[in-house]
Amino acid sequence: MTDFATDRRSILAGAAASAVLLTPGAALAQRGDMDAIRKAVAAGHDATVKRIQDWIKHPTIAAEGLNVDTGAEYMVGLAKDAGFQKARIVKTDGVPGVFATLDAGAKRWIGIYFMYDVKQFDSAEWSSPPLEARIVDRPEGKAIMGRGAVNQKGPEAAFLGALHAIRAAGRKLPVNIALVCEGEEEIASPHFHQVIADPEVLAAMKKCEGVIIPSASQGPNGNVTLTLGAKGAVELQLISSGEKWGRGPKKDIHSSNMARVDSPAWRLVQALDTLIAKDGHTPAVEGWFEHVQPLSARQKALIAEGARQSNEADLKRLMGVERWIGDEDFQTSLERLASQPTINIQGLVSGYTGPGGKTVLPGRAEAKIDLRLVPDMTKDEAVTKLKAHLVKAGFPDIEVNVSGGYGPTETPEESALVRAEKAVLERAGITYSLVPRSAGSWPGVVFTGPPLKLPAAQFGIGHGGGAHAPDEYFVIESSNPKVAGLDDATMAYVDFLYEMAAAK
Amino acid sequence: MTDFATDRRSILAGAAASAVLLTPGAALAQRGDMDAIRKAVAAGHDATVKRIQDWIKHPTIAAEGLNVDTGAEYMVGLAKDAGFQKARIVKTDGVPGVFATLDAGAKRWIGIYFMYDVKQFDSAEWSSPPLEARIVDRPEGKAIMGRGAVNQKGPEAAFLGALHAIRAAGRKLPVNIALVCEGEEEIASPHFHQVIADPEVLAAMKKCEGVIIPSASQGPNGNVTLTLGAKGAVELQLISSGEKWGRGPKKDIHSSNMARVDSPAWRLVQALDTLIAKDGHTPAVEGWFEHVQPLSARQKALIAEGARQSNEADLKRLMGVERWIGDEDFQTSLERLASQPTINIQGLVSGYTGPGGKTVLPGRAEAKIDLRLVPDMTKDEAVTKLKAHLVKAGFPDIEVNVSGGYGPTETPEESALVRAEKAVLERAGITYSLVPRSAGSWPGVVFTGPPLKLPAAQFGIGHGGGAHAPDEYFVIESSNPKVAGLDDATMAYVDFLYEMAAAK
Structure with a gap:
């Protein structure tokens, strides 16, 4: 078993790349500053690891109503420990949010978005108890294994570790920070807009240059994926029932x-x-494509580049898919993934669902649906059009139960935020791919959409896996010199903050 | 608590009705015969009750693979105990059947059909353990409560009790009996035709005048429902999968x-x-109505009579239904119930079926379907047309998994069997309603269809409830003088056998 501890601090620090990382282009931080902060990061390593472990032991799961009250209090404590002068709970109609500010007297404000909730889990499927956050040895290195390790407590704690280290090194934070947190990310953020709508939060966010959510964006080979946007996602259930319809039975009958x-x-x-x-995939709701923007030439070029870097056969095998829609080629499938709005059936449930059959006429039937939206569609537009369609098609009784969701998000490649991200990566000698739009979703539109219209993106180095799956992990000491462990991931946030302070 | 035991033997024996019951029109049985047999029925009462209880404690449940081997052996034992000289297991591709003969040297043979399996149950829903067959006091009288009590072990054991009593009374059985039993009735008899196709079974059945399945056909008010036929039923699952289709994912993907x-x-x-x-209920499969026979004037008249005797408002309330299809009147709804072939969705299941949503694209989706068939449709015809329809409509990959079923059954009102049933009831002073076709199904077509083409019907007096539901019961001592308890139900089978022996 490798003693990864001996490798700590060596991954970027010993390389030319990390020598660059120690010299932020912003010139605000002197070499001496960076050395001191790096030492503080190393000194704080064990505390940061423990912070991740303790947080994992306090899971908030909105879908199950688990720790929906205490999770926000815990988050407030984490923020205060990291030096935020103000930190408070922001009530919503669902699980509360948290808002905190760290005013360093700097010229600029940066927004940070945290999710403090985690996905459901089934302990039986895990090789290590999902709430014990044990340190395990993996091919990728020493890692913390537990629900939320990479999605999103590990990367978020690395960011907090950067603030701890700057303070411990006796340095002044180069930017002021507004932190907004939610506890319902995993149920598609149904109330996060209420957190942002809080007058104090809104006023603080309006001062920000941009917003990031800390993220372990390195793949197993060290390459970082920089996504410039994401599709929106709306979760809803379509329910047909005798109760609502006034026809058919109210419960299952013979x-x-x-x-x-x-x-x-x-x-x-x-x-x-x-x-x-009729093709089985194109939405047929009236006006669905009204605001759909085609991909730009730049977006198509980035997708073509992505297609060249991926192995289609491996991907298909991994997905258990033999053919794309219409037997199209790989690049077309990737363009669809980025550009096409969808109406997906996640699940169907009605009447008898066990083995074989049972002689019932069910009183209720439900389709679990998700909509994926692309610019310039909005959540309200999609839901309104879907409801209008059902009424016009003669199904006004079908209930549309929207359980969460948000519109698409997009951040310009030339924004200060993305330029700072690139600068940090380039100085560290870390390769990256630009992805114009992720098919997966996050509620970035709360920042990039009106009224804020800020750049917003996921950012961070380091690596983890198993989000939404068993054996979720976050690497704290990497066995691959191209992949950052916890301390280097923390230093990347330090560099990012200095870079943003100096961004043109 | 009433001591129902004191009422035993008094219900029909003391009334004018039962005086008639003691005098079968067949004149084969003298008054002395009947008196002796009735005494033997009374003497055997406790043994018959115990026989029902013991049988309930040995459930065969085909859907769950429970006692599918031992159930047939148990059935063989019951037949031998009742005097059948030959009784053997008949192997099938599924749960085995049983065939037994009791050759009394009589002129005529009567066929008896037993199901020895029972429906699944959930013990948690019962007020008395479903396999303990406890004696309980109910408003209807003293009853055995347990799975299979009325569907169909109680009535079947009452029939066996009649054979025991005739032998105990030292009388010669007036007819020979061919008994065929299956253990898959509750999964729609997928292999019962294989039992009948056994050469020895087929030869014996060909000699029979007709076939009954013992049944507790009295309602709570004592009225008997004599059904002259039943719709056929086919259970099948329609399955769409990436595996079979060669398109889409083989398992759930993001x-x-x-x-x-x-x-x-x-x-x-x-x-x-x-x-x-488009109306949401009429089958649109090509040729579906090709062999559908309209109701006869007699059938319509019987349905009109049935409508007059029922309370539509009560029925709707009980069913949780506010409107029939197309807001039709009650009689039309009853005509539909008897005459319309249907394609019903019993259940839908695909992907995520828990609360809320989950971001998957399912690799498989299944609809659980039952078809109800009317004369002159057949199971093979329906399945063939359904499959041809799917191919022609462009869905050759949709699997049609037929898990059971049979065609419709019909027995002429003027058949010797039905005339004997009527004679027994009329002598006993028991009112009855003729129902041209039950919407529920039983595999009578195995007898009424080719090659046997015998009259076949459910028959018996007595009362029970809760078939396919919790707290299933069979009344052994009735609190209502118009409703038969176990001994009178047993005597009705005695009378029926004598009546069939003398039928013109």
Whole structure:
């Protein structure tokens, strides 16, 4: 077993790359500053690891109503420990948010977005108890294993570690920080806009140059994915019921009655069938494409570059997919992934769902749906059009239960934020790929959309895996010299803050 | 608590009705015969109750693979105990059947059909353990409560009790009996035709005048429902999968891929939508109505009579239904119930089925379907047409997994069997309603269809409830003088056998 501890601090510090990392272009931080901060990061390593572990032991899971009250209090404590002078809970109609400010008397403000909630888990599927946050040895190096390790407590704690280190080194923070946190990211942020709408939060965010969510963006080979945007996502359930319809049964009845009683299950099938074109994938809701923007030449070029760097056959094998839609080629599939709005069936549930059959006519049928939205669609527009479509198609009784979601987000490549990210990576000698739009979603639109219209992106180096899956992990000491461990990931945030302070 | 035991033997024996019951019209049994047999029935009462209880304690549940080997052996034992000289297991591709003969040297043979399996149960829903077959006091009288009590072990044991009593009374059975039993009735008898196709079984059945399945057909008010037929039922699952289709994912993948990967769930929705007309209930499969016979004037008259005797408002309340299809009147709804073939969705299941949503694109989607068939449709015809329809509609990859079923059954009102049933009831002073066709199903077509073409019906007096539901019960001592308890139900089978022996 490798003693990864002996490698600590060596990964970037010994290389030309990290020599560069020690010299932020901003010239605000002197070499002496950086040396002192790096020492403080190393000295604080164990405390940061413990901070991640303790946080993992206090999970907030909105879908299950787990620690939805105490999670925000815990987050307030983390912020105060990291030097935020003000930190308070922001009430919403759901799980509360947290807002904190660290006013260093600097010229500029930077926004930081945290999610403090985590995804559900099934302990039986894990090789290490998901709430124990044990240190494990993996091929990638020494890692913390637990729910939330990489999504998102590890990277977020690395960011907090940067603030601890700057303070411990006796240095002044080069920017002021406004921190906004939510506890419902994993249920598609249904109330995060209420956090931002808080007058004090809104006023603080308006002063910011841009917003990042700390993220371990390095792949196993060290390459960083810089995403310039993400599709929006709306989660909803379409429900057909005898109760609401006034036809059919209110509960399951004997199936022989299909001869004389209307069927909510057939009604759901008929309503669903109006939502999608004959091709089985193109949304058929009236006006769905009204505000859809085509990909730009630059976006297409970036996708083409991404296609060249990926192995299509490996990806298909991993996904269990033999063909893309219409037997299209890889690049077209990637363009679709970035550019096409979708209406997906996540699940169907009605009546009897066990093995074989059972002679019932169900009183209720539900389709679990997600919509993926692209610029310039909005969540409200999509939901309104979907509801109008169902009414016009003759299904006004089908309930549309929107359980979460937000619109697409986009941040210009030439924004100060993205330029700072690139500068940090380039100085560190870390390669990166620009992805114009992630098919997965995050609520960046709360920042990039009106009224704030700020640049916002995921950012950070380091590596982890298993988000939304068993054995989630976050590497703290990397076995690959191209991949950052916890201390280098922390230093990258230090550099980023100095870079933003000096950004033109 | 009433001591129902004191009422035993008094219900029909003391009334004019039962005086008639003691005098079978067949004149084969003298008054002395009947008196002796009735005494033997009373003497055997406790043994018959214990026989029902012991049988309930040995459940066979085909859907769960429970006692699928020992159930047939148990059935063989019951037959031998009742005097069948030959009794053997008949192997099938599924749960085995049982065949037994009791050759009394009589002129005529009667066929008896038993199911020895029972429906699944959830013990938590019962007020008395479903396999303990406890004696409970109910408003209807003293009853055995347990899974299978009325469906069908109680009535079947009452029939066996009749054979025990005739032998105990030293009388010769007036008819020979061929007994065929299956252990898959509750999964729609997928292999019962294999039992009948056994050469020895087929030869014996060909000699029979008709077939009954013992049944507790009295309602709470004592009225008997004599059904002259039943719809056929076919259980099947329609399955759309990436595996079979060669498109879409083989397992659930991230829902963002809806932009570039085909969806088996949407495909199932599209396939389903072709099966039903815009009205949401009329089958749209080509040729579905080709062999559908309209109701006769007699059938319509019987249905009109049934409508007059029922309370529509009570029924709707009980079913949780406010409106029949198309806001039709009650009689029309009953005509539909008897005459319309249906394609019902019993259940839908795909992808994520828990609370809220989950971002997956499912690799598989299944619709659980039952078809109800009317004369002269057949199971093979329906399945063949359904499969041809799916191919022609462009969905050859949708799997049609037929898990059980059979065609409709019909027995002429003027058959010797039905005339004997009526004679027994009329002599006993028991009112009855003729129902031309039950919307529920039983595999009578195995007897009424080719090659046997025998009259076949459910028959018996007595009362029970809770079939396929919790707290299933069978009344052994009735609190209502119009409703038979176990001994009178047993005597009705005695009378029926004598009546069949003398039938013109």
